[in-house]
Amino acid sequence: MVSNNILAWTGCGVALAILYLFQQLRFRTRNLLPPGPSSFPLIGNIQCLISRPTWITFTEWYQKYDSDIIHVNVAGNPIIILNTLEAATELFERRSATYSSRPPLTMLNDLIGWKWAFVGMPYGPEWKACRKLFTTMFNPNNADQHEPQELKAARNFLLNLHEKPEQYAKLVRKMTGSSILSVAYGFDVNVVQDSVHTYNAERAADGFIAASIPGSFLVDYLPWLKYIPSWVPGASFQRQARIWKADMEKLLHGPFAAAKSSLIEGGMEPCFVTRCFEQLSDPDSNAEGMIEQTAGVMYLAGTDTAVVALTTFFLAMVKYPGYQKKAQQELDRVVGSNRLPEFDDKSSLPYIQAILNEVLRYESESALTCQSQPGVQKYCLGGSPSIPWVRIHICLFFFCVEVPLTVMAHLSTEEDIYRGYRIPKNATVMANVWAMFHDETKFPDPYTFNPDRYICAADGQLNLGVMEPTSGFGFGRRACPGRHMALSTIWITIASVLAVYDISNALDENGEIIIPTGDYDTTTVQNRPYPFECSFKLRSPERLDVMRTSVEFVEGK
Numbered sequence: 001m002v003s004n005n006i007l008a009w010t011g012c013g014v015a016l017a018i019l020y021l022f023q024q025l026r027f028r029t030r031n032l033l034p035p036g037p038s039s040f041p042l043i044g045n046i047q048c049l050i051s052r053p054t055w056i057t058f059t060e061w062y063q064k065y066d067s068d069i070i071h072v073n074v075a076g077n078p079i080i081i082l083n084t085l086e087a088a089t090e091l092f093e094r095r096s097a098t099y100s101s102r103p104p105l106t107m108l109n110d111l112i113g114w115k116w117a118f119v120g121m122p123y124g125p126e127w128k129a130c131r132k133l134f135t136t137m138f139n140p141n142n143a144d145q146h147e148p149q150e151l152k153a154a155r156n157f158l159l160n161l162h163e164k165p166e167q168y169a170k171l172v173r174k175m176t177g178s179s180i181l182s183v184a185y186g187f188d189v190n191v192v193q194d195s196v197h198t199y200n201a202e203r204a205a206d207g208f209i210a211a212s213i214p215g216s217f218l219v220d221y222l223p224w225l226k227y228i229p230s231w232v233p234g235a236s237f238q239r240q241a242r243i244w245k246a247d248m249e250k251l252l253h254g255p256f257a258a259a260k261s262s263l264i265e266g267g268m269e270p271c272f273v274t275r276c277f278e279q280l281s282d283p284d285s286n287a288e289g290m291i292e293q294t295a296g297v298m299y300l301a302g303t304d305t306a307v308v309a310l311t312t313f314f315l316a317m318v319k320y321p322g323y324q325k326k327a328q329q330e331l332d333r334v335v336g337s338n339r340l341p342e343f344d345d346k347s348s349l350p351y352i353q354a355i356l357n358e359v360l361r362y363e364s365e366s367a368l369t370c371q372s373q374p375g376v377q378k379y380c381l382g383g384s385p386s387i388p389w390v391r392i393h394i395c396l397f398f399f400c401v402e403v404p405l406t407v408m409a410h411l412s413t414e415e416d417i418y419r420g421y422r423i424p425k426n427a428t429v430m431a432n433v434w435a436m437f438h439d440e441t442k443f444p445d446p447y448t449f450n451p452d453r454y455i456c457a458a459d460g461q462l463n464l465g466v467m468e469p470t471s472g473f474g475f476g477r478r479a480c481p482g483r484h485m486a487l488s489t490i491w492i493t494i495a496s497v498l499a500v501y502d503i504s505n506a507l508d509e510n511g512e513i514i515i516p517t518g519d520y521d522t523t524t525v526q527n528r529p530y531p532f533e534c535s536f537k538l539r540s541p542e543r544l545d546v547m548r549t550s551v552e553f554v555e556g557k
């Protein structure tokens with residue numbers, strides 16, 4: 001009797017197991033996900049993503065599975081990686097109706113309150129309205145809306161560099177930040193760079209970036225945690241969110257309130273905010289809120305991205321002095337030594353453009369079309385900013401990993417099929433720009449910094465056959481709308497610095513050369529060189545006078 005029961009139960013168990021396997025098989029053949037590594041229950045592929053830059057792992061998987069689209073499972077969240085320009089263009093551009101949203105970020109949007117920033121908004125009417133306002137009032141057809149501020153900021157940067165060369169990294173952030181605050185709110189670049197607005201904006205951007213990587217906070221995976229009160233042990237993320245919220249509000253309201261009072265008093269320089277008010281002749285409170293929010297995004301999205309590119313530029317100049325010399329020869333030939341470069345010189349300076357292109361390609365900062373910032377610790381449940389050794393990125397199941405999801409990733413809003421593979425609804429979809437920029441067929445010897453690859457050997461002009469690194473600014477409806485400003489800021493800074501300074505290795509107290517490791521901080525999703533020292537030497541004593549005169553000129557003195 002007992003043995004009959006055992007037999008019956010075993011039979012049932014086997015039948016159920018077969019049924020389950022059959023269903024799984026049918027499901028999988030009908031709905032094949034793109035190839036990718038096999039994953040463990042619950043944790044998915046987290047173990048494969050430990051301690052390596054994710055874009056490098058993804059690039060290896062791209063080669064291993066020989067597929068321009070791959071699939072990774074991070075703790076049950078499907079992530080789709082697009083490894084070629086063709087795949088990214090097909091999905092993000094041709095099928096943009098499905099791929100223009102953003103993944104939800106509980107810490108960033110719900111707890112800190114960045115919901116108003118259209119950079120991370122889901123696709124919908126609110127995002128459309130903000131994006132439209134931004135691109136109508138600030139677009140590539142109106143260079144006069146940002147180039148004068150960039151020129152002024154770059155020239156002041158040169159003088160500041162002369163006074164405090166050891167602070168070059170800080171000065172770069174101030175320079176890019178002040179020109180953006182000036183473009184957005186009409187502040188004078190010199191005045192604003194040491195103002196409370198810049199200080200507040202830097203703090204707010206640090207918080208935004210730290211919180212924008214889901215997985216930095218367990219609450220992004222378990223959204224119900226947001227209801228846990230801050231006094232509960234382990235809920236330090238709530239207290240951190242409150243601190244960042246205060247910084248965020250200062251960025252949003254402070255400069256806008258100052259700009260509005262100047263507007264009322266009649267002493268305001270033309271800028272993004274004035275143009276918006278002129279356009280909306282009778283702005284109601286909703287419209288005013290939208291102007292405030294859209295202007296607030298500018299600093300956030302534009303400053304640190306440009307800083308990373310310029311830091312890579314300084315590192316490359318230290319490491320490859322030969323290219324620096326070539327650029328300086330071009331500057332001396334075209335601009336001479338009695339004045340500084342201007343935007344009108346651009347078409348005559350192809351080598352400066354080649355250096356800019358190579359900077360954007362070489363260590364493609366938006367390696368996964370996403371942004372973050374080094375120096376900002378990431379904390380999970382229980383982490384604390386005052387404990388620097390807490391560098392835990394995702395504390396699920398005792399694994400620590402940087403998960404490559406950011407505010408800049410796209411989200412699929414419908415299920416879709418690409419090359420016969422199923423892309424689930426609500427999957428995070430990212431372009432692996434690193435793989436695109438290190439494709440040997442397009443960029444021979446891709447791991448070497450070499451601006452010459454953009455130059456035609458025959459005539460020294462730009463080689464239009466080489467792919468420009470524009471993919472670093474994203475794709476489709478969400479592509480970076482500030483790209484024209486980013487490119488001109490970086491261009492004028494590179495040209496101005498090389499016209500005046502020789503950049504080289506710094507010396508230590510014994511006069512020994514300090515060689516930067518050239519390593520990049522890959523613990524964030526953005527690729528940025530580790531801090532390094534370098535030296536800025538005037539190319540000739542006369543250049544100091546040229547610099548001073550040029551600053552006076554842009555100051556209108």
Ligand code: HEM
Binds near residue numbers: 120298487
């Ligand atoms: C080197 C500098 C920069 C880089 C590498 C960069 C890169 C990017 C990338 C990769 C995206 C996401 C694109 C996507 O989702 O497909 C983006 C979005 C954005 N960028 Fe930039 N950016 C830079 C500078 C700027 C500047 C200077 C501004 C503003 C003045 C700006 C404003 C924005 C905004 C508002 C978005 C959000 C667009 C949306 O979600 O609709 N960026 N940027």
